Amino acid sequence: MQATDAAYAYRADSVVGRALPDAFFNRDARQLARELIGMVLRRRYGDVWLAARIIETEAYYLVEKGSHASLGYTHKRRALFMDGGVIYMYYARGGDSLNFSAGGPGNAVLIKSAHPWVDDVSGEDALARMQALNPDARGAARAPQRLCAGQTLLCRALDLKVPEWDGQGFDPGRLFVDDVGARPARLLRTTRLGIPPGRDEHLPYRYVDPAYAPFCTRNPLRRGQVEGRDYTWVTRGGRPCRGQASST
Template identity: 25%
Template sequence: MFTPVHADFFNAPTLELSRNLLGQILVHELPEGVVAGRIVETEAYMGAEDRAAHSFGNRRTKRTEIMFGKPGLVYTYQMHTHTLVNVVAGPEETPRAILIRAVEPVEGIELMRERRGKHMPMKQWTSGPGKLTKAMAINMDYYGHYFTEKPLYIAQGNPVESVSVGPRIGIGNSLDAVHYPYRFWESENPFVSKFR
């Protein structure tokens, strides 16, 4: 039903890949069924020269180690009580990553409803990076997994017609990096996270 993208898909410059991810499908094949969401919002983190990136200044720690790997690897990390999921980007040893910020549910709606709460409106299920991992049961176990391999993969979708570009969200202490236009989203999509 869903076909993982080819490894070559990830071999694009980071900002281009961040835009190209829009419209692709994030798929998680679970024992109880498949959950999938169309990617509608991403944020690029440009590594050594980007103050907002975990790998700013080529910082190499247990957490950031995977960012130095090949593009298309999964970089998960914990923020408060949430797991956030990222696509490693850029050539090896260039520690860049793209945060998947929001998806639009396309498969496994009932499974997502159970995880996010029966009374929550659907457009709040996956409209943020911690929300979508909860809805799709993505956890830290996927750190270092490869996004072309099941059970968690990015599948071919359709390119997005209208893309908006702007500053990233929630990086208030990163000086000039606050203003970099590294966030991409499908214009007018109701599942895009709210900019506060």
């Protein structure tokens, strides 16, 4: 066994047992969207585990017009109608997007953005690999805080592609969600992004980790936003509360 193989074997043994079970995903989509905030996506790429902490999610339901499932069952959308924990991927603005089926046919959660995660399993070498996979428009290394700041950027940084993963389950040896104990107690809740007018664009089904709000797709705490009008604070259980954003 080569040194790189031995290092990978050590890292794999230390994380594979922590993969969330499929039963974790088989719950209400909004609850799942909240619970996924702070979890870490682990993706094996060659001899390293790429990793990104989920900081922004959106919930979707069969019964509302903003979801793909509301357009009806097709083979392409089959993952949305399976039990919780099936991967649904599609193309958005020329890039790949990552979703997980939730409890109930047609319900799912979109992983909207994330932030690179570095630890003893996914080290600086993994971050460098993610930057090589997702350079900026000039071909230079993208700043870590912008590396996964959007659904297509996230998929690019983790090398997740529609043909390979759409309709698949999690594979503890290649791709899974890891609970590293970093879930925030309070979240920001606001409306989803990119929903056309008349397709339930008013529903507050988007959740953001306040400590990472500047690094998500669109910062709910940006200048001009008003609490109670543009966003609300909620607990992980979904109850309204008051909070204060971190200075991260």
